[in-house]
Amino acid sequence: MVPALGSGWLTLFYKELLRFWKVSFQTILAPVLSALLYLLIFSHVLESRVAVFDGRVAYTAFLVPGLVMMSVLQNAFANSSSSLIQSKITGNLIFVLLPPLSPLDLYAAYVFGAVVRGLVVGAGVFLVTAVFGPVAIGHPLWALAFALLGSLILGTLGLIAGICADKFEQLAAFQNFLVMPLTFLSGVFYSIHSLPPFWQALSHFNPFFYIIDGFRYGFFGLSDIEPQISLAIACAFCFGLIATTLVLLKRGYKLRH
Amino acid sequence: MASRTLSTGRSEALHEPRTALPCASPVIPAVEIVNVARRFGAVQALSGVDLVVEAGEFFGLLGPNGAGKTTLISVLAGLVRADTGMARVLGHDVVGDYRNARRLLGVVPQELVFDPFFTVRETLAIQSGYFGIRDNEAWIDEILHHLDLTARADTNMRSLSGGMKRRVLIGQALVHKPPVIVLDEPTAGVDVELRQSLWVFIRKLNRDGHTIILTTHYLEEAEALCARIAMLKAGKIVALDTKQNLLSRFAGLTVRLTTDLLPVAWQSRVVRQGEGTYLISLASYAELENLLAALRQQGATITELSLQEADLEQVFLRIMARDP
Numbered sequence: 001m002v003p004a005l006g007s008g009w010l011t012l013f014y015k016e017l018l019r020f021w022k023v024s025f026q027t028i029l030a031p032v033l034s035a036l037l038y039l040l041i042f043s044h045v046l047e048s049r050v051a052v053f054d055g056r057v058a059y060t061a062f063l064v065p066g067l068v069m070m071s072v073l074q075n076a077f078a079n080s081s082s083s084l085i086q087s088k089i090t091g092n093l094i095f096v097l098l099p100p101l102s103p104l105d106l107y108a109a110y111v112f113g114a115v116v117r118g119l120v121v122g123a124g125v126f127l128v129t130a131v132f133g134p135v136a137i138g139h140p141l142w143a144l145a146f147a148l149l150g151s152l153i154l155g156t157l158g159l160i161a162g163i164c165a166d167k168f169e170q171l172a173a174f175q176n177f178l179v180m181p182l183t184f185l186s187g188v189f190y191s192i193h194s195l196p197p198f199w200q201a202l203s204h205f206n207p208f209f210y211i212i213d214g215f216r217y218g219f220f221g222l223s224d225i226e227p228q229i230s231l232a233i234a235c236a237f238c239f240g241l242i243a244t245t246l247v248l249l250k251r252g253y254k255l256r257h
Numbered sequence: 258m259a260s261r262t263l264s265t266g267r268s269e270a271l272h273e274p275r276t277a278l279p280c281a282s283p284v285i286p287a288v289e290i291v292n293v294a295r296r297f298g299a300v301q302a303l304s305g306v307d308l309v310v311e312a313g314e315f316f317g318l319l320g321p322n323g324a325g326k327t328t329l330i331s332v333l334a335g336l337v338r339a340d341t342g343m344a345r346v347l348g349h350d351v352v353g354d355y356r357n358a359r360r361l362l363g364v365v366p367q368e369l370v371f372d373p374f375f376t377v378r379e380t381l382a383i384q385s386g387y388f389g390i391r392d393n394e395a396w397i398d399e400i401l402h403h404l405d406l407t408a409r410a411d412t413n414m415r416s417l418s419g420g421m422k423r424r425v426l427i428g429q430a431l432v433h434k435p436p437v438i439v440l441d442e443p444t445a446g447v448d449v450e451l452r453q454s455l456w457v458f459i460r461k462l463n464r465d466g467h468t469i470i471l472t473t474h475y476l477e478e479a480e481a482l483c484a485r486i487a488m489l490k491a492g493k494i495v496a497l498d499t500k501q502n503l504l505s506r507f508a509g510l511t512v513r514l515t516t517d518l519l520p521v522a523w524q525s526r527v528v529r530q531g532e533g534t535y536l537i538s539l540a541s542y543a544e545l546e547n548l549l550a551a552l553r554q555q556g557a558t559i560t561e562l563s564l565q566e567a568d569l570e571q572v573f574l575r576i577m578a579r580d581p
């Protein structure tokens with residue numbers, strides 16, 4: 001049975017916020033700038049060449065929610081994974097392992113910290129992309145639900161990666177060979193209807209696709225998949241990851257020897 | 258509950274009056290380790306260790322590198338899971354009731370670790386918060402004062418010297434006022450002046466009722482501070498007794514004697530000799546009296562006599578030299 005949250009997790013959550021806030025140039029401004037560069041280049045090159053949703057949405061506007069969600073996902077993953085691996089490698093994880101923090105305390109603190117960073121960077125990307133013309137959020141609750149779910153999923157994946165990795169290069173492999181391909185092949189830059197049938201079918205096995213597609217529905221009211229289906233699939237994936245992470249934390253896998 | 262086969266005697270040094278801590282009940286041991294074993298691959302780090310440390314003790318855990326001291330402490334702190342056996346802190350199982358067990362335990366780790374994102378004060382406040390304690394500024398200020406860190410309270414951890422980082426580690430272990438404090442080589446790399454002030458502070462905590470468990474390679478520190486001592490070798494406890502008993506049982510006295518005539522009966526007791534000077538090992542002061550009586554009876558002339566009491570280092574070396 002998973003123990004209830006104790007009072008110590010709030011301090012660990014606060015510490016996680018302080019950790020990325022103290023280096024906000026690197027953790028917030030840099031990813032916002034990267035997303036802006038993606039938007040500049042892709043919108044300049046592809047605006048007049050790519051038609052999405054049968055031409056009902058301009059490509060640059062289509063790109064904005066994709067880039068916002070990509071930033072949310074990547075930064076949520078980076079926050080929890082880098083925090084844990086740094087603590088493991090420098091040895092200061094002991095400060096978190098000695099106090100009476102339960103598996104759920106550890107999970108909540110690390111993942112909520114990741115969620116906050118993901119959402120802050122996502123909001124930053126959304127704000128700076130407004131220079132290309134405002135993009136209306138037609139269904140804000142859908143957008144918010146998928147933003148929260150996306151950051152929760154990637155924050156949890158980051159925690160799993162941080163638990164399993166013993167070295168920075170193992171974490172980089174996780175990021176480069178799993179998170180990055182799944183993000184880029186999830187429809188950030190295109191609608192899956194523009195793909196050949198095989199790749200279109202394959203995209204349905206990518207859980208990130210449902211998160212980005214659902215998030216985009218929150219902006220335009222248009223999506224490749226019904227948002228309810230995307231929400232259900234993303235929720236199921238999220239619960240599976242949470243359960244896996246709690247089991248790892250309870251067993252102390254690669255944390256307590 | 259498993260039977261305690263080991264001595265739990267306490268020396269006179271522990272009978273000083275002290276303020277009782279709410280959790281330090283006299284009937285519940287501060288630490289109880291029963292049949293704890295742990296293997297890492299081919300290495301048997303701990304082999305069925307039994308140990309009881311009573312509340313209020315200043316207890317020494319000694320042993321050479323790789324003896325299993327840190328593994329034993331890690332089992333107690335919940336950092337390492339034992340293959341068999343159990344450990345309790347003031348009656349709370351470190352696995353089944355880990356929240357209470359960890360609240361009652363403060364551990365100063367051996368490794369010099371720190372979080373480079375934070376200042377000294379932030380580090381202590383954060384550690385305090387992990388234990389659910391907020392508004393702990395008064396105690397944090399007292400810790401900073403006792404560890405001579407007040408002037409560096411707002412300095413980033415990265416900028417501190419090794420000795421200062423060690424002091425912060427000690428502060429982190431004390432920040433939730435644990436009744437049981439484990440110090441795993443706390444004075445490694447710490448200058449003499451701080452070492453002295455640190456021991457004054459730790460002694461005060463002990464007088465106030467905190468149980469102290471110390472591991473150290475500085476045996477003179479253990480001798481000066483600890484009333485009871487366990488020695489670990491290859492994952493087993495090979496000696497456990499009060500300091501005085503260990504000193505008398507394992508080492509006794511050494512007399513350095515210069516005389517013109519050593520009685521034949523005593524010649525087998527000579528450890529070393531040269532130029533009429535003999536080094537003789539004695540078990541007790543009563544034996545010294547016997548030796549002097551024998552010399553007088555023989556009419557021997559004593560030109561020089563000095564007496565040396567054994568220290569813990571000699572005891573340690575003798576115990577470690579024995580077969581396991």
